[in-house]
Amino acid sequence: MAVTPVLADGSSAIIFEQPLNERVRTFLRLEFLFGQHAHHRQDSSNYGLRARLQTLLDTLTVLSRSDLKKDILKELLEQHAHLTRLAARPGVDQSRLSGVLQDLTTSVTGLQHLATQFAGSALRDNEFLISIHNRTSIPGGSCAFDLPAYHFWLSQPSEIVNRDLDAWFADLAPFERAIGLYLKLLRGSTEISAGLARGGTYVHSPQGPVQLLRVFVPQAAAAYPEISAGAHRFTIRFVSLRDVNRRSTQVHQDVAFGIQCCSL
Structure with a gap:
């Protein structure tokens, strides 16, 4: 995140996230890659373009x-139905809810227009990318003497290279919007609660899935969590790493x- 989170006592914290199913794990990986792509897009150097294409x-x-595509569509449609029912309840911020529903509709529409296996086709049918x-x-392995066509392409005017990169990324943009929206809803599904790891260890059995x-760790704690999570219980063990050249x-x-403990 661009903004360092602040805990209830005013201290700044580092966020550690642990996905508890394969779908969320994949969504977090894609969010990370989309963030990398956005960062490298600002770098027009030869190495910046290489990094951007590698991320793609x-x-x-x-x-x-x-x-x-099927997984994220299912999730977004379920959330749209849930929030639509929520609109009938008194005290709901209708303006905010309307904005979220519109975002969901836009994301669903963008995904529905994509071919189901477009990513596999892009890697299979484009000889240059392959x-x-x-x-x-x-x-x-991608240096100039290994891939002279790649070296030639990188030497073209920036408008040509960026045109190609933007065209290849165009089909990914709906996924970026949809996954970003889903993770935003997931992270906002519950409030932050206080935890205390006695002797550096915390064990918790959640009430539901x-x-x-x-995990929000105060920067002053100078530690990071090792998380072991199962279907019915998870354990957090805090570890100190004061010198990366020595064992934690x-x-x-x-x-x-x-x-x-986020869930939709």
């Missing part, structure tokens, strides 16, 4: 592995933190 290829690879994709598992566990150590003092 990674995103297409993730999307081609399963029918994520040649680069096949070399990415080799360290330094949890899709995403979020278990924290033995109490650690106060914030926690969210």
Whole structure:
């Protein structure tokens, strides 16, 4: 996140997220890749363009592995139906709700216009992208003498290179909007509550199913959480890493933190 979260006591915190099912895990990976793409889009250097195309290829690879279009459409349509029913309740902020429903409608429409297996087709049918994709598992495998066509393309005027990159990314934009909206709703599904890890360990049994566990650790704690989560219970063990060149150590003092058990 661009803004450092602040806990109830005014302290700044670092957010650690643990997905508890494969779908949310994949959505978080894609959110990370979309963020990388947006960052590299600001860099017009040769290496910036390479990083941007690599991120695009990674995103297409993730999307081609399963029918994520069907999954995210199902989630968004269920949320639209739920929020539509919520509109009838008294005390609901109708203006805010209307904006969320409109965002959901826009995202659903964008996804519905996409071919189901567009990501796999992009990696299978474009010889130029295939040649680069096949070399990415080799360290330094996409340098100029390995891929002269890639080297030539990168030497073209920036408007040509950006035109191609924008065209390849166009089909990903609806996924970026849809996944961003879904994760926003998921993260906002519950309030942050206070937790206390006695002796550096916290065990919790949630009241219902949890899709995403979020742990807010005060920066002053100088520790990070190792999370072990199952269907009915999760354990958080806080670990200190004061020097990355040395082994991490278990924290033995109490650690106060914030926690969210998110579910839609």
